[in-house]
Amino acid sequence: MSGILVIAEQRRGQLRPVSLELIGAATGFAAAQRAAGAAAPDDADLRVAVAVLAKDPAAFVPALSVSGVDEIVTVPVATPEFDPDTFESAIAALIDARRPGLVLIAHSVDSFGYAAALAAARGFGFATDVFKIERIDGALVATRGGYGQKVNVEVDFPGRDTVVLAVRANTFKPPDTPAAPLVTSFTPPAVSTRTVGGEFVEIAAADAVDMTTAEFILSIGRGIGEESKIPEFRALADAVGATLGCSRPIADAGWLPKSRQVGQSGKTASACKLYIAMGVSGAIQHLAGMKHVSTIVAVNSDAEASIFGVATYGIVGDIFDIAAELRRHF
Numbered sequence: 001m002s003g004i005l006v007i008a009e010q011r012r013g014q015l016r017p018v019s020l021e022l023i024g025a026a027t028g029f030a031a032a033q034r035a036a037g038a039a040a041p042d043d044a045d046l047r048v049a050v051a052v053l054a055k056d057p058a059a060f061v062p063a064l065s066v067s068g069v070d071e072i073v074t075v076p077v078a079t080p081e082f083d084p085d086t087f088e089s090a091i092a093a094l095i096d097a098r099r100p101g102l103v104l105i106a107h108s109v110d111s112f113g114y115a116a117a118l119a120a121a122r123g124f125g126f127a128t129d130v131f132k133i134e135r136i137d138g139a140l141v142a143t144r145g146g147y148g149q150k151v152n153v154e155v156d157f158p159g160r161d162t163v164v165l166a167v168r169a170n171t172f173k174p175p176d177t178p179a180a181p182l183v184t185s186f187t188p189p190a191v192s193t194r195t196v197g198g199e200f201v202e203i204a205a206a207d208a209v210d211m212t213t214a215e216f217i218l219s220i221g222r223g224i225g226e227e228s229k230i231p232e233f234r235a236l237a238d239a240v241g242a243t244l245g246c247s248r249p250i251a252d253a254g255w256l257p258k259s260r261q262v263g264q265s266g267k268t269a270s271a272c273k274l275y276i277a278m279g280v281s282g283a284i285q286h287l288a289g290m291k292h293v294s295t296i297v298a299v300n301s302d303a304e305a306s307i308f309g310v311a312t313y314g315i316v317g318d319i320f321d322i323a324a325e326l327r328r329h330f
Contacts, residue, residue: 003047004030005100007091008064009110010054011082012200015063017212018106018167020174023050025167026104027068027175029133036135045101049073051186053090055080067177074185081197084113090188092118095162097186102133102140107166119164125157128166131288144168170212170268173292209259211267214243216274219262221247221286223279223300223319227255233278236323239330242276245269247286262289269293278319282307 004026008019030046049071052060057074064072075094077086091114095103105111107129119126125140132143139156142165146153157163211217218237224230237244244260251261262269263286269275275293280286282298282305290296290310298311299322308314315322 002045003049003070003098003100004102004104005095005098006048006050007103007105008050008052008060009106009108010052010060011110013054013059015052015060016106016108017174018108018169019050019052019064020066021169021172022104022106022167023048023064023066023069024172024174025133026102028172029102030068033135047071049098049100050181051075051091051094053077053087057185061183065179065181066175067179068175069179069181071182071184074183075188076185077188079193079197081200082110082113083193083195083197084117085193085195086191088114088118089191092122093188094186095122095124100162103162103164105164105166107168111166115164115166122162123160125160125163126165127155127157127163129168130165131168131171133165133167170270171288173270209243211243211245211260211262211269213271214245214269215271216240216242217245217262217269217272218242218276218278219245219247219280220250220278221280222249223281224250227253229320230255232320233323236327239327242274247280247283262286277307277311278323280307281305282309 006022006026009016026048030048033046047070048068050064050069051073052064053075054060055077057076061072075090077090079086105115127142127144129144130142134141140163142155143152144155220233224233234244245262246256246260248261248263250256251258261267266289268289270292272293274295275290276297278299287310296311297313298307299315299317299319300307301318303316
């Protein structure tokens with residue numbers, strides 16, 4: 001067989017959001033290829049199959065039954081928690097059986113445990129932290145960040161029949177339309193694991209905010225000038241009912257936690273409906289975190305700032321004057 005194989009990710013019986021994002025990446029890539037006339041006569045190369053490995057994989061079928069998925073493959077494994085030996089063996093066997101041209105996995109701590117070893121052992125093409133997938137002159141090309149996200153690197157895979165890509169979370173929009181894909185099962189070979197799982201301990205984050213679920217974000221950039229201005233904008237965000245976010249320079253300086261950074265190396269505002277950017281220049285890395293936002297309001301004193309190129313509404317002015325005017329009304 002051929003096609004696109006997505007490896008869904010679950011933890012402690014809960015499907016992780018990145019699983020649906022992987023489906024969005026797969027179906028988006030397939031749709032782009034069909035639009036470009038690249039589909040095979042039977043469309044087999046662009047069929048999307050989603051595999052879920054779990055002690056009871058059937059429990060995840062309803063959540064994975066979304067538009068664009070042609071097939072869900074349930075893969076029962078003996079361990080209730082993630083085990084790298086078990087997953088590497090099962091996924092290798094599944095790839096051997098189905099021969100997909102493209103395999104999408106999450107760029108996550110779980111995948112780090114098996115993906116590189118799997119690709120090296122089987123001679124697959126492999127790239128991590130991927131945020132764009134396309135074909136250029138017929139060749140599969142993955143784009144990832146490099147040099148601390150300062151440049152984008154295009155990676156191709158000449159001579160590789162199967163390519164495994166670890167996809168960055170919060171990058172691709174997940175499908176939300178229910179569907180009824182074919183459901184099949186695959187029994188992996190038995191494997192002797194080298195580890196024994198103990199108690200699962202959830203580490204509490206220092207800042208519990210989740211920028212990916214915020215519907216209204218007020219984001220600040222280097223235009224605020226100094227750290228002492230942070231409380232002023234935090235109070236403004238609270239007053240208008242927004243979640244306070246920031247661009248990379250603010251997070252790198254330690255003025256706000258990295259969990260509040262929006263952008264290519266931070267979080268994607270995937271659920272955001274209104275995004276107010278104050279003093280944000282609009283570097284390409286930051287814009288990558290705003291691509292799913294429907295309404296963007298940009299405030300910047302520089303009329304040539306890149307942020308105005310993507311803003312729905314733009315205000316050329318002093319961010320402190322605009323902030324003061326907003327506070328008068330809330």
